[in-house]
Amino acid sequence: MTDVDHAEPAGDPGAVLLDGPRARAFWARRFQVPVEQVEAAVEAVGPDPARVAARLGKPWPYEGSGIV
Numbered sequence: 001m002t003d004v005d006h007a008e009p010a011g012d013p014g015a016v017l018l019d020g021p022r023a024r025a026f027w028a029r030r031f032q033v034p035v036e037q038v039e040a041a042v043e044a045v046g047p048d049p050a051r052v053a054a055r056l057g058k059p060w061p062y063e064g065s066g067i068v
Helices: 021-031 035-045 049-056
Strands: none
Touching: 021 035, 021 049, 035 049
C-alpha cells in the first residue's frame, strides 16, 4: 500500500475519525491544536467535524489551518 492509498479525499471528511497516526495528525493540523485536544473533543461530542470544531472554539469549516 502506498501513501496515496491513505490520502484524504478532496474537501473535508464527514467525520473526525482518529483511527491511526496519520488521521490524528491530519485533524490536529486541521484544527491547529494538539492531538490530545482533538481526541478529547471527539470523546466529548462525537465525530461530527462541526461539533468538534465548536468544542475546540474553532469555526467550521476552519480555513485558518491552511488545509482547505
